[in-house]
Amino acid sequence: MISIDQVSKHKGRARILHEVSFEARPGRVTGFLGPNGAGKTSTLRVLLGLDRPRSGTALIDGRPYAAWNRPLTVAGALLDGSGAHRARTARAHLRWVAASNGLPRTRVEEVLDLVGLTADAGKRAGKFSLGMSRRLGLATALLGDPPVLVLDEPVNGLDPAGIRWMRTFLRDSADQGRTVLLSSHLMGELAEIADDVVIIDRGRVVARGTLDEVTGGHPTLEDAFLALTAAGQPW
Known part of the structure; x- marks a missing residue:
């Protein structure tokens, strides 16, 4: 479970996040929606211990992400890019990450197969397309078979077949009991x-709630978003 409570963050004098609070629960896909620059990535970076908030807490299963001894077995994350050095092959990158968390090499081959990168595992990450980089990033997130997934714009760069695959994978992950937190600026993707x-x-x-609650009275998620942001209070 993910719990974000009253998180505020500043960059210099600029306020980036203002008392952000919400939960993402096991067995459910939680869509984190907003336009570019709204604060989605900043919130996820605080959750993963990459940035410090001015106030508030961001916890995974009751603890900060950095407090877990083997974090990949608790939460897998996909932010910008694959996280791999351009000169490393996909397999070498995954083996290095697996070793950092005491995970077996056999798991590397499993996740390569799961995301469809087995045939490209010997290629250097610098030669990957954007879509392949997203797949490698997802493979990294899955190494520890974690109960929580935190994904920032995961369909970015994927072709239509890749988008369909990602949708199915994330839905199946939640149906298996995982907590899935998915950010996007593509409202149609979240509605699916x-x-x-x-x-x-x-x-x-x-706004926060079930998909039906948030879209209540509006024909689409996009209409709900436009109405809610138009009615929002200024900074």
Whole structure:
């Protein structure tokens, strides 16, 4: 379970996040929706211990991510890019990450097969397309078979077949009991698979609830988003 409570973050004098609060629960896909620059990635970076908030807490199963001894077995994350050095092959990158968390090499081959990269495992990451890099990033997130997945714009760069595969994979992951937190600025993508939705605009959460609750009275998630952000309070 993910619990974000009253998280605020500043960059210099600029307020990036303002008392952001929401939960993502096991067995559900939580869509974290907002336009580019709304604060989605900043929130996820705080959750993963990459940035410090000015105030508030961001916890995974009751503890900060950095407090876990083998974090890959608790939460797998996909942020920008694959995280691999351009000169490393996909297999070498995954083996290095697996070793850092005491995971067996056999798991590397399993996740390469799971994301469809077995045939390209010997290629250097610098020669990967954007879509292949996203797959490698997902493979890295899955190494520890974690109960929590945190994914920032995971369909970015994927072709239509890849997008369909990603949707199915994330839906299946939640159905197996995982907590899936998925950020996106593509409202249609979230409407396909999300159980719960959190809408953020200019660093503030303007709506949260089940997909039906958030879209209640609006024909689409996009219409709900436009209405909610238009009614939001200024900074």
